[in-house]
Amino acid sequence: MFWMLDPWVQKSPRRRSDEVQRRQENRGLWTVDYGLFKEGVKVLPRDNLIEEIGQRSDLVSLISEYVPLKKAGKNYKGLCPFHSERTPSFIVSPEKQLWHCFGCGAGGNVFSFLMKIENLSFLEAAKALAQRAGVKWQSTPQSKGQDELRERLFKVNDFALSYFHDNLFNLKRGKLALSYLKERGLDKKVMEEFKLGFALPEWDSLLKEAQKKGFLLSDLEKLGLLSARSGQEGYYDNFRHRVIFPILDTQERVVGFGGRSLGQEEPKYLNSRESLVFNKSRSLFGLNLAKQEISKQGLAIIVEGYMDVIAAFQFGKTNVVASMGTSLTPEQARLLSRYTNSVVIAYDPDLAGRMASKRGLDLLSSANLKVKVAVLPEGKDPDELIRESGVKLWEELVKDAKSLIDYKIDLILSHQEIKDVEDKAQVAEEIVRVLEGIKNPVVLDGYLKLAAQRLQVDESAIRSLKAQLKISYGKKVRKFASPISGQKKIEREMLHLMVENKAALEAAKMEILPSDFTDPTFREIAEVL
Structure with a gap:
């Protein structure tokens, strides 16, 4: 029957232990210690805790947040969220606390649903469900300190979001920021949806509010909300006179903030620093x-x-x-x-x-x-x-x-000025090299014809060049010394702008890393800049 538990849930502890070991061998993701499951370095809880989370979780309530359900006898029915369908084939049993789709075959329990719909690991899903069900999560001694710090940091971010958001909609304090956002065409509904805010111009407004609420200022510093004063005690606000864009993860937790300057403050855009809860990359x-x-x-x-x-x-x-x-x-x-x-x-x-x-x-x-x-x-x-x-x-x-392929060809043609036959030959070589990765012979044939048309040369010349360069599936490309390529020209132009224009340099620092430059010499110059 389809209401059978997911095979992973049904396995005995010893069989599940064997399964975890196989996953470690196959994917390099899992380790196991019998009776205590581990994911990476994080220890998963024992079965009795998982059982309690499952028993106290309401599957119908959870799924209803993602899928409109209608009563159908003892069960509930709706459109499957995992594939497109017009006739509902997604069934939820509140009695058995199981779900199944007769259309795509997916099914399981409360854990597997949250894992699938949110693309979470088992550990992430279990923690989320524990919090939702009011079950205290049992951390291991090794991870308890870090877990407590992470929870504190999330609470600090929640506080900061509320403070910034209240500032924006305060008739006096948020007037300037609200005017700016309205000039940019935003309505109140979308401002609320993205929880936008405003950091006041003062150097200590967030700091003072955090002190009133009893937060550790060192925690705000860890998140990049405050910075320590140089050469003296105390802190100051990092985000000042800026429209605030909260950054949330897929579990709706505030992990960081972006701030857009409303005055002459530099940089124009400022992001939270890397922390235990935020990694921009x-x-x-x-x-x-x-x-x-x-x-x-x-x-x-x-x-x-x-x-x-x-x-x-x-x-x-x-x-x-x-x-x-x-x-x-x-x-x-x-x-x-x-x-x-x-x-x-x-x-x-x-x-x-x-x-x-x-x-x-x-x-x-x-x-x-x-x-x-x-x-x-x-x-x-x-x-x-x-x-x-x-x-x-x-x-x-x-x-x-x-x-x-089309975009790369366009990029080469737009950044390579063709003045003579040699220029055309260079561009043709670059385009043919772009085609190297095409494995389908029909697709390759089409692009060879397109290259000939774009360069206004005979198709046989492009095919001859392709053969000469030995660009075909399974064969190695023979390298030729050549003038500066289209990509290098782009990089050279960017470096020129960075050297000659201070504003361009500051903008580049925000958006481009030295490692983004493919040419070693250009990369070194970018590192110096």
């Missing part, structure tokens, strides 16, 4: 709100900044997240892959954005994601585009997004 702004729509559509759109995400949401496009700058990371790619296998990059169409889009293509592809690039009109970021040109144009640009 592992966070995506807006994912807590976008994850369900991303899963539903099977598509995520990545933009650069906070306002790009918020503008998209205000106009009903809720599958958009921000990398908070242009340095997309492998951790962010893996995080996104929990919810979809298709991504469209919609970065700003400036030089930094184009460089980042190219890096993002390769990075997301290496995470086994299907990735395309939406090419925005020159001078328009997603926020401006949506507000000024409307959501219809945005939809068209996303729909017409270029594939990895």
Whole structure:
């Protein structure tokens, strides 16, 4: 019967122990100590605690937060959240505390549902359910201190969010910030949805409020909300005279903040420092709100900044997240892959954005994601585009997004001036090298024809070059000494801007890492700058 427990739940402790050992061998993710499960270095609780969490959890109540359910006899029925369907085949049994979909075959208990819908590990799901059910989580002696600190830091962030948010909607204190946000086209509903706030201009406003509430100032320093005064005792507020964008994780916990200056304060955008609860490289702004729509559509759109995400949401496009700058990371790619296998990059169409889009293509592809690039009109970021040109144009640009190969070819052609035959030969070589990774012969044939058309050369010349360079599946590429490539030209232009223009240098420091430069010499220069 389908109401049987998930095989993992049914196994005896000894059999589960064997299963964990097999998972460790196969995936390198698990370790085991009989009677006490471990995930990485974190110890999982004993069976009696898991049993108590399961018994005190209401499966119908939990699932109802994700799926509209209707009573059907003793059970409940709804549309499956794990695949597209028109006729409800998703059944929940309150009596047995089990769920099953007759459409896709998925099923299990309260733990497996939360793990699947939120893409959590068993440990994460168990902790979340324990908190929800009012069951005290039993930490091990090794992790108790760190767990207590983490909980304190989350409470501090909750306090800071409430304080900043109250400031924004205070008629006197938040007037300037509220005017700025309204000028940017935001309405109160979307401000509330993203829990936006305002940090006052004073150097100690948050500090004083934290003292009143009894928080440890050292905890606020750990989170980057305060900094220690140089050469003297005491602290000062890090976020001052800034619109505040809270950053939440997929479990709706406040992990950090971004602040946009409303005056001459530098930098223009300031983020929380790395902490026990915040790692920018592992966070995506807006994912807590976008994850369900991303899963539903099977598509995520990545933009650069906070306002790009918020503008998209205000106009009903809720599958958009921000990398908070242009340095997309492998951790962010893996995080996104929990919810979809298709991504469209919609970065700003400036030089930094184009460089980042190219890096993002390769990075997301290496995470086994299907990735395309939406090419925005020159001078328009997603926020401006949506507000000024409307959501219809945005939809068209996303729909017409270029594939990895097409975008790379366009990038080469746009950054390589063809003055003579030698220039054309150099560009042809770069394009043919881009085609190296294409394994499907039909697709490769199509791109060889396209390359010939774009370069206005005979198709046989491109095929001859391809053969000469030995770019085909399973064969090694023979390297030729060549003039500076299109990618190097982009990097050289970026360095030139950074050297000549102070504002460009400061902007680059916020969005580009020295390691992003592929040329060793350029990388060294960037490190010095």
